[in-house]
Amino acid sequence: MEAYKVLIAVISITALSSFTHGAPSYGTASTAQVLINYVIPQTIKSAIKEYIQHSLVKMPNLTRQSCSSTQPLKDNLAIAYKKLLDFRSPLYMAFSYEERQGPQHAHLAAMIKNTSYYLNGSIAVMQRLITKRHFPVPSVQTSISETDLDHFCRGYLQSLVNNNLISLVITNDVVKIYRNYLIFYTLKAVNVEISNCISFK
Ligand SMILES: *[C@@H]1O[C@H](CO)[C@@H](O)[C@H](O)[C@H]1NC(C)=O
Ligand SMILES: *[C@@H]1O[C@H](CO)[C@@H](O)[C@H](O)[C@H]1NC(C)=O
Ligand SMILES: *[C@@H]1O[C@H](CO)[C@@H](O)[C@H](O)[C@H]1NC(C)=O
Numbered sequence: 001m002e003a004y005k006v007l008i009a010v011i012s013i014t015a016l017s018s019f020t021h022g023a024p025s026y027g028t029a030s031t032a033q034v035l036i037n038y039v040i041p042q043t044i045k046s047a048i049k050e051y052i053q054h055s056l057v058k059m060p061n062l063t064r065q066s067c068s069s070t071q072p073l074k075d076n077l078a079i080a081y082k083k084l085l086d087f088r089s090p091l092y093m094a095f096s097y098e099e100r101q102g103p104q105h106a107h108l109a110a111m112i113k114n115t116s117y118y119l120n121g122s123i124a125v126m127q128r129l130i131t132k133r134h135f136p137v138p139s140v141q142t143s144i145s146e147t148d149l150d151h152f153c154r155g156y157l158q159s160l161v162n163n164n165l166i167s168l169v170i171t172n173d174v175v176k177i178y179r180n181y182l183i184f185y186t187l188k189a190v191n192v193e194i195s196n197c198i199s200f201k
Helices: 002-011 031-038 042-054 073-085 088-099 103-132 146-162 172-199
Strands: none
Touching (some): 073 103, 073 172, 088 103, 088 146, 088 172, 146 172
């Protein structure tokens, strides 16, 4: 039971009430929501808002299986574990990018690092839940590479531009910013699914 509590605390991503380092305050928004808002510079925010309305695209090649109360716990835990693993390397990509952007992005980079730290903790907790019950730990999947993910994001942005859905100059930075946004946006959605996985007994 204790382990479940830890995990839920970890993956629901701490609620923050305010920011100190010049970042806007989002009331009781979750860290994930704050990251989503904060990761997008104002300049391309309206464009991003526009394209979100046109598509609910998620990161490619995520674990597709869903948890359900009719499945054995063994399967639900395995699915949750794999869903968490999907984000381990993308969070590191997001962190590395923001860290390179200098002092103005230091706080954002720290938040992403925190999220990465909690995600890693969640993966470890999940692994313990699995091994404690002598279930097999799913083999580590190779997650999507940075090059492939960036390529996917660039192609997606380009298709929106080509269809006159947004007007945006697609620089490498725009690709990375959108990619980081996509990572957090997807993580936020997947978090809900993962909480479902562990709510079934
Ligand atoms: C990281 O998480 C801890 C615990 O929730 C929190 O106290 C700290 O302020 C967080 N750091 C950042 C930069 O968000
Ligand atoms: C989380 O784990 C990955 C893979 O082991 C590692 O590269 C990354 O640095 C870890 N994140 C933190 C914040 O320690
Ligand atoms: C997703 O996986 C498929 C099959 O492994 C691969 O062909 C495809 O290139 C991957 N997509 C991306 C964006 O990496």
